[in-house]
Amino acid sequence: MLLRNQLYAGIVDVPEYGVRDKRGDFEPLISEDLFYRVQAILSGRVPSTAPGKRAHPDFSLRGFVRCESCGRGLTGSWSKGRNEYYAYYHCRPGCRAVNVTKAKLEGLFADELALLQPTPGYMRLLKESVLQIWKARKAAVRDEVANAERAAKAIQDKLDRLDEAFLFERSIDIETYDRHAEKLREELTLVRIRTGLQLLASD
Ligand SMILES: [Zn+2]
Numbered sequence: 569m570l571l572r573n574q575l576y577a578g579i580v581d582v583p584e585y586g587v588r589d590k591r592g593d594f595e596p597l598i599s600e601d602l603f604y605r606v607q608a609i610l611s612g613r614v615p616s617t618a619p620g621k622r623a624h625p626d627f628s629l630r631g632f633v634r635c636e637s638c639g640r641g642l643t644g645s646w647s648k649g650r651n652e653y654y655a656y657y658h659c660r661p662g663c664r665a666v667n668v669t670k671a672k673l674e675g676l677f678a679d680e681l682a683l684l685q686p687t688p689g690y691m692r693l694l695k696e697s698v699l700q701i702w703k704a705r706k707a708a709v710r711d712e713v714a715n716a717e718r719a720a721k722a723i724q725d726k727l728d729r730l731d732e733a734f735l736f737e738r739s740i741d742i743e744t745y746d747r748h749a750e751k752l753r754e755e756l757t758l759v760r761i762r763t764g765l766q767l768l769a770s771d
Contacts (some may be wrong), residue, residue, distance in 0.1 A: 609717060629642070629657065629677055633673065636665065636667030637659070640660050640663070642659060643658065655669065655670035683747050716759050730745060730748050730749055
């Protein structure tokens with residue numbers, strides 16, 4: 569049975585922190601394919617398979633576990649013993665490679681599920697990724713705030729020079745002063761709003 573046909577490389581997925589499908593460098597567990605199938609089962613989503621392959625109440629792993637010999641999904645059925653019926657998973661007609669009791673296969677599957685529990689390596693990687701992104705975001709905000717402060721200072725300097733030109737040097741008239749002063753104050757307000765928003769967003 570192909571429960572471990574491919575190495576599952578481990579994926580970190582934390583959308584809130586911008587981490588999407590980040591491959592981790594840690595202990596391989598199971599096939600990625602199985603991982604997603606298991607996630608689908610656990611979340612109660614109906615897998616997008618043909619109607620005949622959908623989960624059967626008696627054989628929930630039907631179609632989820634493939635035959636090692638022919639690669640097709642196993643199916644399940646009840647077979648009559650001397651006194652009672654027994655549940656089996658087996659391959660499709662034409663292939664006799666797999667015939668296993670329901671209890672045994674589902675037990676193996678439960679063991680695989682236990683392996684999906686986050687390992688210490690996984691948690692360490694997750695924590696590192698989240699911290700790294702958080703630090704990078706903080707640094708980016710710090711840079712942007714510093715830029716905005718420089719821009720605000722430059723505008724303020726222009727306003728001071730404008731005041732000087734009007735009040736002390738009398739090199740410009742009141743209309744020119746008003747026009748420039750209004751524009752510069754608008755710019756200053758915009759820069760301050762942007763800085764405030766960035767600081768809010770970084771909290
Ligand atoms: Zn087969």
